[in-house]
Amino acid sequence: MALSILLASLASGCMEHVVYQESAQVPDGTWDRNWKPRFTFDITDTAAERNIFLDIRHTGDYPFSNLYLFSTLEGPGGHLYTDTVECRLADATGRWYGKGTGFIFSDRFQAHILYKLKNRFPRQGRYMFTLEQAMRTESLPGVLDVGISVEEADPR
Numbered sequence: 001m002a003l004s005i006l007l008a009s010l011a012s013g014c015m016e017h018v019v020y021q022e023s024a025q026v027p028d029g030t031w032d033r034n035w036k037p038r039f040t041f042d043i044t045d046t047a048a049e050r051n052i053f054l055d056i057r058h059t060g061d062y063p064f065s066n067l068y069l070f071s072t073l074e075g076p077g078g079h080l081y082t083d084t085v086e087c088r089l090a091d092a093t094g095r096w097y098g099k100g101t102g103f104i105f106s107d108r109f110q111a112h113i114l115y116k117l118k119n120r121f122p123r124q125g126r127y128m129f130t131l132e133q134a135m136r137t138e139s140l141p142g143v144l145d146v147g148i149s150v151e152e153a154d155p156r
Contacts, residue, residue, distance in 0.1 A: 017155035019043075023055055023147025031133045031140040039129045039148050043121040049153035052116040054087060054131070055146065058098070058109055062142030065090035068134040071115070076125030084134060087113045118153045 024037035056067060067087040074080050089111055090096050098109030121127065129148050133140055 017152040018149060019050060019152065020150040021055075021147065023057070023145045025145045026143045029059070029142065029144055031143040031146070033133060033138050036130050036132045037146060039131075040126060041129075041150065042126050044124055046121055046124055049118040049120055050116075051114060051151050051153050052119055053149040053151065054085065054111075054113045054115050055149055056087060056089070056098070056111045056113065057144045057146075058089065058111070059142040059144065060096070060109070062089065062140070064135065064140075065092075065094065067140070067143075070132040070134045072130045072132075074128045074130070075121070076123045076127070079123075085115060087111065112149070115148075 020039075020041035022039050022041075024039075027035060054069065054071075066089055069085045069087060070082065071085055072080060072082045089098065089109070096109045098111035131146055131148075133143075
């Protein structure tokens, strides 16, 4: 009982600086080029600095050491910002950077990749963030889910 209370308080302590976090499950564990998950969140404080992370969960069956993505951020008023992002998932020897998700599923890895450091959202309102796989193949096996996290840059 005491262990579950400790774990719950640690988890809530880690989440208190998260402004937004969501992920989408990749259909059938294979990211098809036509599947483009979209994440929608609201920003009210334009003075605050936020770190934006890309969250990728994959298996050891993912065939590459990196993942290229097209990211599009659409802000209030329809302003678009599109970027190409390389997510390094493994080192030169093929060892995965991400953390395993448990003892039973030791072949699954979670990567929390910094995308934007100390970003400021210029306007209050609703933002939509779209991810698209940009590899030179139509489908990517071994990708379980993808998402974003927006966190306070300098939590107090």
